[in-house]
Amino acid sequence: MNAHPPRLNRPSLDAYWMPFTANRQFKAAPRLLVSAEGMHYTADDGREVLDGTAGLWCVNAGHGRRRIAEAVERQLSTLDYAPSFQMGHPIAFEFAERLAAIAPGGALDRVFFTGSGSESVDTALKIALAYQRAIGQGTRTRVIGRERGYHGVGFGGISVGGLVNNRRMFPLLPGVDHLRHTHDLSRNAFVQGQPEHGADLADDLERLVALHGAETIAAVIVEPVAGSTGVLVPPKGYLERLRAIATKHGILLIFDEVITGFGRLGAPFATDYFGVTPDLITTAKGLTNGTIPMGAVFATRAVHDALMHGPEGAIELFHGYTYSGHPVACAAGLATLEIYEEEGLLTRTNQVQAQWHAAMHALRDCPNVIDIRTIGLIAGIELEPRAGKPGARAYDVFTDCFEKGLLIRVTGDIIALSPPLIAEAEHIDTMASMLGEALRRAA
Numbered sequence: 001m002n003a004h005p006p007r008l009n010r011p012s013l014d015a016y017w018m019p020f021t022a023n024r025q026f027k028a029a030p031r032l033l034v035s036a037e038g039m040h041y042t043a044d045d046g047r048e049v050l051d052g053t054a055g056l057w058c059v060n061a062g063h064g065r066r067r068i069a070e071a072v073e074r075q076l077s078t079l080d081y082a083p084s085f086q087m088g089h090p091i092a093f094e095f096a097e098r099l100a101a102i103a104p105g106g107a108l109d110r111v112f113f114t115g116s117g118s119e120s121v122d123t124a125l126k127i128a129l130a131y132q133r134a135i136g137q138g139t140r141t142r143v144i145g146r147e148r149g150y151h152g153v154g155f156g157g158i159s160v161g162g163l164v165n166n167r168r169m170f171p172l173l174p175g176v177d178h179l180r181h182t183h184d185l186s187r188n189a190f191v192q193g194q195p196e197h198g199a200d201l202a203d204d205l206e207r208l209v210a211l212h213g214a215e216t217i218a219a220v221i222v223e224p225v226a227g228s229t230g231v232l233v234p235p236k237g238y239l240e241r242l243r244a245i246a247t248k249h250g251i252l253l254i255f256d257e258v259i260t261g262f263g264r265l266g267a268p269f270a271t272d273y274f275g276v277t278p279d280l281i282t283t284a285k286g287l288t289n290g291t292i293p294m295g296a297v298f299a300t301r302a303v304h305d306a307l308m309h310g311p312e313g314a315i316e317l318f319h320g321y322t323y324s325g326h327p328v329a330c331a332a333g334l335a336t337l338e339i340y341e342e343e344g345l346l347t348r349t350n351q352v353q354a355q356w357h358a359a360m361h362a363l364r365d366c367p368n369v370i371d372i373r374t375i376g377l378i379a380g381i382e383l384e385p386r387a388g389k390p391g392a393r394a395y396d397v398f399t400d401c402f403e404k405g406l407l408i409r410v411t412g413d414i415i416a417l418s419p420p421l422i423a424e425a426e427h428i429d430t431m432a433s434m435l436g437e438a439l440r441r442a443a
């Protein structure tokens, strides 16, 4: 019956409590990946699986990059770990300098290292609060997120985030409010790039200022393109308007670029792509090509310098992680940046853009597709849910694709694709045709 070779040496699956996974369902029918190279994973039955998601939006330069492996190996045998509190090691400074050289918007060139996207978000929120206090605006303790936002899983991140399943079980930070989301299928379905309608939704920030008082609001955080919630592209003019309103009221603007950072849209950062410059930017994922966990918060000099005050010897920001600026992660990050630069990956998406849009939007005629949205090397394909079974249709497409050899990602009934930035025309065609077949089977 089994068309695939038998799986050898599968470990017991009992002890590992898996994240964001239906554990019992998974363990009854597991999907295990055992190796990866270039655009492909290999499953534990030997099947090749085309990576339509760059792992989890992070393996931007593709898998199995020797240069990163060698840099990590070298660093591990030179300086495996060193503390970053009141101590330093050269590679962290070197990596920060290299990141500053590609500073988002040419402006955010001060870098705070973290261990993940969630830590970057909590860090940025804390920097925003500390900044307001430092400039004499200590009444600004409120932070604003957005409905359907995803900012990781720390208490800060779930509080400003807008995904109900991540929030409902937990107490949240006080003093948080949310802008409305920008998703509007009635006016903006099947759009390539930015939709026309909805810039006025940025005026929600004015509404919250009127409700709470500007002097209580420290910062507003949004994903320039919301990824995990199902690929929501900002309407034309929306980010510009949000920037203007935030500036007018002394509110810091934070872009969560954990997904959009490092070339996903065809520019180094979404900040560059949209030409809208925030005050703080959170990153992770593509920072090290997903190889070693690491995040980074980029800050403007204005934000950074405002905190560089106080008595000599005073720690300016009481915040940091054991793994902030971890030497091995920095080595991975430096090698990753070299690859991005040498292979032009931070802008490479522009070369395959036209084909990407066309291939994805050609899926429009597949059964149950109610929207397709594309920007950079990202696509969101929204399906009509099965009656009374939200998420079931997309989940079936996901498992079917995996069986046939394509990794996609689903959230609810939305399919998200975000392949490595090395994807060639043939990979894009294969993704589109495999997904099309799966959509027809799930009809």
Ligand SMILES: Cc1ncc(COP(=O)(O)O)c(C=O)c1O
Binding pocket: 116, 117, 118, 119, 121, 150, 151, 152, 153, 223, 227, 228, 256, 257, 258, 259, 284, 285
């Ligand atoms: C926009 C955004 N922010 C934050 C995070 C959290 O990152 P991490 O899972 O590394 O904590 C993610 C993860 O997908 C993300 O997409």
